[in-house]
Amino acid sequence: MTDASRSILPRATIPRFERPSAGAFIAWVIVVGLAVWSVGGVGLSPERLARGLPALSGILNRMFPPDLERLPQILWSLLVTFQMAAAGAVLGLILAFPLAALAAEGVSPHPVVRQAARALIALFRTVPDLVWALLFVIAVGLGPPAGVLAIMVDKIGFAGRFFAEAMEETDQGPREALTALGASRLDVLFCAIVPQAMPSFIATSLFSLEKAVRGSVILGLVGAGGVGVELKVAFDLFAYSTAATIIICIFLLVLVVEQSSNWVRRKLI
Amino acid sequence: MxxxxxxxxxxxxxxxxxxxxxxxxxxxxxxxxxxxxxxxxxxxxxxxxxxxxxxxxxxxxxxxxxxxxxxxxxxxxxxxxxxxxxxxxxxxxxxxxVGFVFQKHNLVPRLSALSNVLHGAQARARGPGVWFQSLASSQMRDEALTWLDAVGLLPQALQRVDSLSGGQSQRVAIARMLMQRxxxxxxxxxxxxxxxxxxxxxxxxxxxxxxxxxxxxxxxxxxxxxxxxxxxxxxxxxxxxxxxxxxxxxxxxxxxxxxxxxxxx
Missing domain, CATH: 3.40.50.300 (P-loop containing nucleotide triphosphate hydrolases)
Incomplete structure (x- = not known):
């Protein structure tokens, strides 16, 4: 670069930060205002947190050392929790695939079908799994079957959305090539779309399983079976040292599932 | 008329x-x-x-x-x-x-050359037998291999097409078109x-x-x-x-x- 060309660059006038537009400034004010208003609205204050610390410390003191007396029952409940999560996730993923195909643009046979499938996926996704669990406890009674159904519906909503997006994002070229040679819609789906979307399908499925394992613990709190029931009973009876054992077991289960999932993801994708 | x-x-x-x-x-x-x-x-x-x-x-x-x-x-x-x-x-x-050879090959990535060639048979057959080479009948598989041989890519039959060169990919696309008859x-x-x-x-x-x-x-x-x-x-x-x-x-x-x-x- 010559000296002459250097001299015409207005370096001093290039700002380090851009001045926000009026719209951006108003948006920031709204976001910050909303956060302050919400924190104030729920009554969360430093004084209240400070007052709660001794109580928390008391519970933690009573939790340790963990009580291992009920460990065999806890491990059995943990196994049921994992089975609930695995069964619910697998059933949900299987049912999510056709629903996602019906909801994906360019794959769905008709716009009305697509909108209906999208609405169903949105319903499954937006209603929390705890609410589904309450409904299924009423429908099929207390115990793991209600939990499996709740996880299944939640995973249809979760995976259905991501499966549909993965299908829509596949390259149009192979789809066009197969359409041009007279392939059916089903042929195009399985030959051109599924292989391309497979890495995304695998990632979503593994994440669904992780999410199901974490979620299945909570479902026990409303009577949908598994280790969550044990945890609720332990807290209800103020058996905090037993609760500590349960929490440690849940933590280890989630850790093992997440690490296994990461390993599978690295191997397959 | x-x-x-x-x-x-x-x-x-x-x-x-x-x-x-x-x-x-x-x-x-x-x-x-x-x-x-x-x-x-x-x-x-x-x-x-x-x-x-x-x-x-x-x-x-x-x-x-x-x-x-x-x-x-x-x-x-x-x-x-x-x-x-x-x-x-x-x-x-x-x-x-009608066989169509596209400028950008339009092959299905992540699948083998053989599976891609097999897709050409979807013009005359339906179902899993023309989706993946592992599920294809011996007759379909042999025909697909014949066309891969005709374009000089028999050794790359089981290689993923996204690992092939541009020229090799275009040859696979030609073989798929030929499979269509x-x-x-x-x-x-x-x-x-x-x-x-x-x-x-x-x-x-x-x-x-x-x-x-x-x-x-x-x-x-x-x-x-x-x-x-x-x-x-x-x-x-x-x-x-x-x-x-x-x-x-x-x-x-x-x-x-x-x-x-x-x-x-």
């Missing part, structure tokens, strides 16, 4: 219906008219090159033939059948007779993304196989030497219309060169 067919063969009843006959074709994308009044024919066993500037509508004409693009006017007859009037299963059957072949700039040597090899292969099978072929290409060497007739598109339609042997290289230069400018 309906009016569209008569437009192609004339009034004489003993005249042969050409494999491809396009009359008065027009395409618009929104308010933009791409071309109009395009007449084009490809005779049995003939190789026709379609040339023109970028955006002149060459590729769009090919895509209209298999209904990937819907024209606003005109008729397209494949062996006397008006493909623009077809829907559903009858359209799939009509498409199944087409009655008419459409080729959209198969040499565009390839180096000159590989591009020439691909064109040579296409020409040789199409001639060996006796299949008529409509080629879009931007390379003058390929247009001259691998076609019997050259059709030039300019200004949204057919500018000329000449036998390749009679086409003046200077005229073609001028046309290509005009097209580039």
């Amino acid at each position: 309906n009016e569209a067919v008569l437009n192609c063969v004339g009034s004489a009843i003993d005249q042969v219906v050409p494999p491809l006959c396009i009359r008065n074709l027009a395409v618009s994308f929104g308010a933009k008219r791409i071309f109009s009044g395009v007449d084009l024919e490809v005779a049995e066993g003939e190789a026709v090159a379609l040339i023109g500037a970028n955006g002149s509508g060459k590729s769009t004409i090919l895509r209209c033939i298999v209904r990937l693009v819907e024209p606003i006017e005109g008729s397209i007859l494949i062996r006397g059948q008006d493909v623009l009037s077809l829907q559903g299963e009858r359209l799939k059957v009509a498409r199944s007779g 087409p009655k008419l072949v459409l080729v959209d700039e198969p040499d565009a993304s390839l180096d000159p040597k590989t591009g020439r090899e691909v064109m040579e292969l296409l020409h040789r196989l199409a001639k060996a099978e006796g299949v008529p072929i409509l080629i879009v290409s931007h390379r003058l030497e390929h247009v001259k060497s691998y076609s019997d007739r050259i059709i030039g598109l300019a200004g949204g219309h057919v500018a000329f339609n000449l036998a390749s042997a009679a086409a003046d290289p200077a005229l073609l060169r001028g046309f290509f230069e005009d097209a580039k400018s």
Whole structure:
């Protein structure tokens, strides 16, 4: 670069930060205002947190050392929790695939079908799994079957959305090539779309399983079976040292599932 | 014989219906008219090159033939059948007779070369047996391997296509087209993304196989030497219309060169 060309660059006038537009400034004010208003609205204050610390410390003191007396029952409940999560996730993923195909643009046979499938996926996704669990406890009674159904519906909503997006994002070229040679819609789906979307399908499925394992613990709190029931009973009876054992077991289960999932993801994708 | 067919063969009843006959074709994308009044024919066993500037509508004409693009006017007859009037299963059957080699290969990544070639059989078979090579019948698999051998890629049969070179990918796409057993072949700039040597090899292969099978072929290409060497007739598109339609042997290289230069400018 010559000296002459250097001299015409207005370096001093290039700002380090851009001045926000009026719209951006108003948006920031709204976001910050909303956060302050919400924190104030729920009554969360430093004084209240400070007052709660001794109580928390008391519970933690009573939790340790963990009580291992009920460990065999806890491990059995943990196994049921994992089975609930695995069964619910697998059933949900299987049912999510056709629903996602019906909801994906360019794959769905008709716009009305697509909108209906999208609405169903949105319903499954937006209603929390705890609410589904309450409904299924009423429908099929207390115990793991209600939990499996709740996880299944939640995973249809979760995976259905991501499966549909993965299908829509596949390259149009192979789809066009197969359409041009007279392939059916089903042929195009399985030959051109599924292989391309497979890495995304695998990632979503593994994440669904992780999410199901974490979620299945909570479902026990409303009577949908598994280790969550044990945890609720332990807290209800103020058996905090037993609760500590349960929490440690849940933590280890989630850790093992997440690490296994990461390993599978690295191997397959 | 309906009016569209008569437009192609004339009034004489003993005249042969050409494999491809396009009359008065027009395409618009929104308010933009791409071309109009395009007449084009490809005779049995003939190789026709379609040339023109970028955006002149060459590729769009090919895509209209298999209904990937819907024209606003005109008729397209494949062996006397008006493909623009077809829907559903009858359209799939009509498409199944037309092989299409795309500029960007349009293979399914993550699948093997053999599975991609097998997909060509979807024109005549349905279901998992023509989805993946591992599920294919021995007969289908053997046929796919035969075509891979014909394009010189038998050793790469189980290699994923996204690990192949551009030239090898285009060969797999040609093998997939051959697996289709087409009655008419459409080729959209198969040499565009390839180096000159590989591009020439691909064109040579296409020409040789199409001639060996006796299949008529409509080629879009931007390379003058390929247009001259691998076609019997050259059709030039300019200004949204057919500018000329000449036998390749009679086409003046200077005229073609001028046309290509005009097209580039």
